[in-house]
Each structure stands twice: as C-alpha cells, then as structure tokens.
Amino acid sequence: MAAVSCGIDWAQDHHDVAVVDEHGAVVCAERIGNDAAGLARLLEILVEHDPADRRLEVAIETSRGLLVAGLRAAGRTVFAINPLAVSRYRDRYRSSRGKSDTFGAMVLANILRTDRNAHRPLPDDSEQVRVLQVLCRAQQDAVWDKITITNRIRALLKAYFPGAVAAFERGGKHRLESASCRTILAAASTPGEAAALTERRLAVLLRKAGRKRGIDAEAARLHDYFHNEQMHQPEAVEQAMGVALRGLVRQLDAICDALAELETLIDAAFLAHPDGRIISSVPGLGVALGARLLTEIGDDHTRFAAGRALKAFAGAAPVTRASGRSTFVHARRAKNNRMAAVGYVWALAAVRHDPLWEARYRARRAAGDRHVTALRKMFNSMPGKLHHCLTTGELYQPDEAFRPHLPAAEAPAA
Structure with a gap:
C-alpha cells in the first residue's frame, strides 16, 4: 500500500x-534525534515512501x-x-486513554488520512512576514514583561517607600517605567537616600534621563515629596529592600532598551512590506498595531477564504450554542x-480618529450598549473590511466601507 500521510510526535531531544498507508496501517515507525542528522533522516524517510511527487504531508503539534x-x-x-484536538482523536484508537510517543505519531498521521479537509496547512508566508513575526512577538512579550516588572516595583515600593509611588504616579506625569523614574530610583533606592538628594542633584538626574523642559520645577517638586514625613521599615530591612529594588530597575532598564531596538526594526520591516501600505490606510492602525496584525494574519492571502474566517481567528465573532x-x-x-x-486598542483608536467609526460607536451607545460592548461589536466588523482590502490589494475607502443600504429593488445580486 502507498503511504498517504506522516505524523511526528515532537519532543525536546527526539x-x-x-x-501510514490508506488503511491506517503503520508502514514506518522510527525515532530520530533533534539535530541536523535527525532532520536528514526524516527527509530520507519521506523520500523513501513518497519518491515521486512529494504529496506525503506531515502532521505535527507545533508550528x-x-x-x-x-x-x-x-x-x-x-x-x-492543535494538541487539544489531538487528545480528542486518541480516544478513537484507545478507550483506555493510553499514551506513548509512537502512538501519538500514529494518531497524527491518521488525522491527515481521515480528516484532512478539517485542518489547514501552515500558511505560505513570505520571509519578510516571518522576520516581522519574530520581532513583533518579541516586542509584545517584552511589553508584557515590562508590565510585570513595573507591577513588582510598585508593590515593593509600597512596602517600604510609598513616597516614591506618590511622587511619580500621583503627583507628576511620570510613571514608574519612565526613564526619569528609573534613573532616580537607581541612584536613590531608599527613603533615606532620596531625602539626601538636593534639587541640583535631582536636576542632573532628570537631564541624564533625557528630560528637556521644566527640569528645575520638577526637581523642586520631587524634592518636596521626598522630604515629606512617611513611615519607615527598620534600617537593615530598608537597605535590603533597596538592593531588591535596584535589581528590578536593572531588569526594567534592559527591557526598555530591548523595546527601543525592537520598535526601530519593526517600523522598518513593516513599512518595507507591500501590505504595510494597505493596513496603514485603515483607521486606527498605525505602524505598531498594523505590524502586529500583519504578523498574525500573514501575507498568504489564500489563508482565509472569507472575512468571517478572519473574524473567528481574531476572536471578534461570537459563538452560538443552540440545542432545541x-x-x-x-x-x-x-x-x-x-x-x-x-x-x-484598534477599535478605540478608530473611534478617536475617524468620524464614521465614531458615529457607529455613538449609535451603539445610544442603542444601550456599554463602552466595552460597543467597541467589541465594532471590532466584529473591522477584520472583514481589512480582509477585503488585503485580498483585493486596495486601500481602505470610507465610502465603500460604510456603503449606504440600497432598496431591495436596487440592491446588487449576491
């Protein structure tokens, strides 16, 4: 029997x-290493069982x-x-729910043999999009790490130095992740060290952080906050907490430096891509959001057959459960x-910068929707319009996106 599909149960080291053939019988089962020799052996196996036209397809639980x-x-x-789908398929072959690596590879191969049409191959994205995907996902992960470290810094400051939180987040325009805050906290990580800073020293630190205007006024304001009466931990405990704070600030500095580098590379990669011009024409999508969307959608325009598929992929379309x-x-x-x-973020930016989207938002609010609900319903229609622009290669046109409803007699045929 001719082989029809291949399954790979992957692991860290092998x-x-x-x-399997067309009847589901295993014609080859082998373990390969996670190295160049293992990849060469895998390609040999595929050629042995598919020597002619490379129709032997491969199923694996990762992309x-x-x-x-x-x-x-x-x-x-x-x-x-999807690994969750694979776990459901295992019950077809073993009611005991037994599991092994060899068995998992066989199940994956049989998924393609029996239900190939229910699954989609990896999109044929260009190398430009793959580069942008690596950069954007690294940038988004760094943003999430930045939020986590900032929250840890805030919690630590409230435990022994609440005056710093009040000085930066309540009394001024700075936030704890800002360059000014990081520079001052690195130089004065305890209430005693902060109280010892003069206005002149604070001004020097603000200039070092890159501040250009209102330096003297800001230095005077911070000086007053640091000299306000506040509660203290024991001195030894306070010094230990200062050491912990400096460690977190260094981590935050590294994340912010990485973000600055990633954002520069993302801007260049997104603007150089042909789809970047189309995505940027949609209201609410600049370089940052547009690059993230292009990364996840890809530039294989055959990946989504219709706008509804893209809506489901983005989580914008709701799910209906009907029974009886x-x-x-x-x-x-x-x-x-x-x-x-x-x-x-996309829906909110569109409301703020485009009058037609703002009118739709106001109509949803007038109909009784709350703020978040109105934005969610707007987002439900946005991917469909973006899908049309990408598949046709046309820039966003408000008159087409908000085409008025025609009478039934004048409406074009579907």
Whole structure:
C-alpha cells in the first residue's frame, strides 16, 4: 500500500515519526534525534515512501522550531494540529486513554488520512512576514514583561517607600517605567537616600534621563515629596529592600532598551512590506498595531477564504450554542490571543480618529450598549473590511466601507 500521510510526535531531544498507508496501517515507525542528522533522516524517510511527487504531508503539534522550518524548506506541506484536538482523536484508537510517543505519531498521521479537509496547512508566508513575526512577538512579550516588572516595583515600593509611588504616579506625569523614574530610583533606592538628594542633584538626574523642559520645577517638586514625613521599615530591612529594588530597575532598564531596538526594526520591516501600505490606510492602525496584525494574519492571502474566517481567528465573532429551544451566544475562547489583544486598542483608536467609526460607536451607545460592548461589536466588523482590502490589494475607502443600504429593488445580486 502507498503511504498517504506522516505524523511526528515532537519532543525536546527526539521525535517519533510514523508513516501510514490508506488503511491506517503503520508502514514506518522510527525515532530520530533533534539535530541536523535527525532532520536528514526524516527527509530520507519521506523520500523513501513518497519518491515521486512529494504529496506525503506531515502532521505535527507545533508550528515553530527548526524541524518545521526544515520540512518547509524541503517543500513539504506541514499541518500544525492543535494538541487539544489531538487528545480528542486518541480516544478513537484507545478507550483506555493510553499514551506513548509512537502512538501519538500514529494518531497524527491518521488525522491527515481521515480528516484532512478539517485542518489547514501552515500558511505560505513570505520571509519578510516571518522576520516581522519574530520581532513583533518579541516586542509584545517584552511589553508584557515590562508590565510585570513595573507591577513588582510598585508593590515593593509600597512596602517600604510609598513616597516614591506618590511622587511619580500621583503627583507628576511620570510613571514608574519612565526613564526619569528609573534613573532616580537607581541612584536613590531608599527613603533615606532620596531625602539626601538636593534639587541640583535631582536636576542632573532628570537631564541624564533625557528630560528637556521644566527640569528645575520638577526637581523642586520631587524634592518636596521626598522630604515629606512617611513611615519607615527598620534600617537593615530598608537597605535590603533597596538592593531588591535596584535589581528590578536593572531588569526594567534592559527591557526598555530591548523595546527601543525592537520598535526601530519593526517600523522598518513593516513599512518595507507591500501590505504595510494597505493596513496603514485603515483607521486606527498605525505602524505598531498594523505590524502586529500583519504578523498574525500573514501575507498568504489564500489563508482565509472569507472575512468571517478572519473574524473567528481574531476572536471578534461570537459563538452560538443552540440545542432545541435554547440558544446561547458567548464570546469566542479559541482564538489568536495576540490578535485579539489588538482589537480593543484598534477599535478605540478608530473611534478617536475617524468620524464614521465614531458615529457607529455613538449609535451603539445610544442603542444601550456599554463602552466595552460597543467597541467589541465594532471590532466584529473591522477584520472583514481589512480582509477585503488585503485580498483585493486596495486601500481602505470610507465610502465603500460604510456603503449606504440600497432598496431591495436596487440592491446588487449576491
């Protein structure tokens, strides 16, 4: 029997490979290493069982890594199967729910044999998008790490130096992650050290952080805050907390430096991509949000057959559960979380900068929707308009996006 599909159960140091025929029988089962020799052996196995036209497709539970990159470079079609879906397929073959690496590879191969049409291969994205994907995801991860470290700094300051929180976040325009705050906290990490800073020394630190205006007034304001009466920890405990604070500030400095470098590279990569001009024409999408969307959507315009598919991918389309007389509509949980995180910011930016989107938002509020609900419903229609622009190669046109409803007799045929 001719082989029809291949499954790979991947791990950190090795991978199990299974090739099945059209009846589901395993014709080849082998374990390979996670190295160049292992990849070469895998390609040999695929050639042995598919010597002619490279129709032997591969199923694996991840879309990343050198193994996947090597398969795609060799021209193989790769299907990244969701691990949750794979766990459901296992019950077809073993009611005991037994599991092994060899068995997992066989299950993956049979998923393609029986239900190939229910799954989609990895999109054929260009190298430009793959580069942008690495940069954008690293930038988004760094932003999340920045929020985490900032929250830890805030919690630590409230435990022994609440005056710093009041000085930077309540009394002024600075935030704890700002360059001015990081520079001053690195120089004076305890209440005693902060109280010893003169206005002149504070002005020097503000200039070092890059502040250009109102330096003397800001230095005087901070000087007053640091000299206000406040509670103290024991001196030894306070010094230990200061050491912990300096460590967190150094981590935050490194994250902020990495973000500055990543943002510069992302701007250049996004503006150089052909789809960047189209995405930037949509209201609410600048370079930052547009690059994230392009990263997750990709530039393979055949990936999503219609706008509704992109809406589901972004988590904008709700899910309906209907059984008998009961119907329940709820938010979509299975989605691309990185793209969904852009939705609220995108809708809010469109409302603030485009009169047509603002009018739609006002109409939703007038109909009784709350702020978040109105933005969510707006986001539900946004991916469809973006999908149309990307598939047709046209810039966003407000007259087409908000085309008035025609009478039934004048409406064009579907």
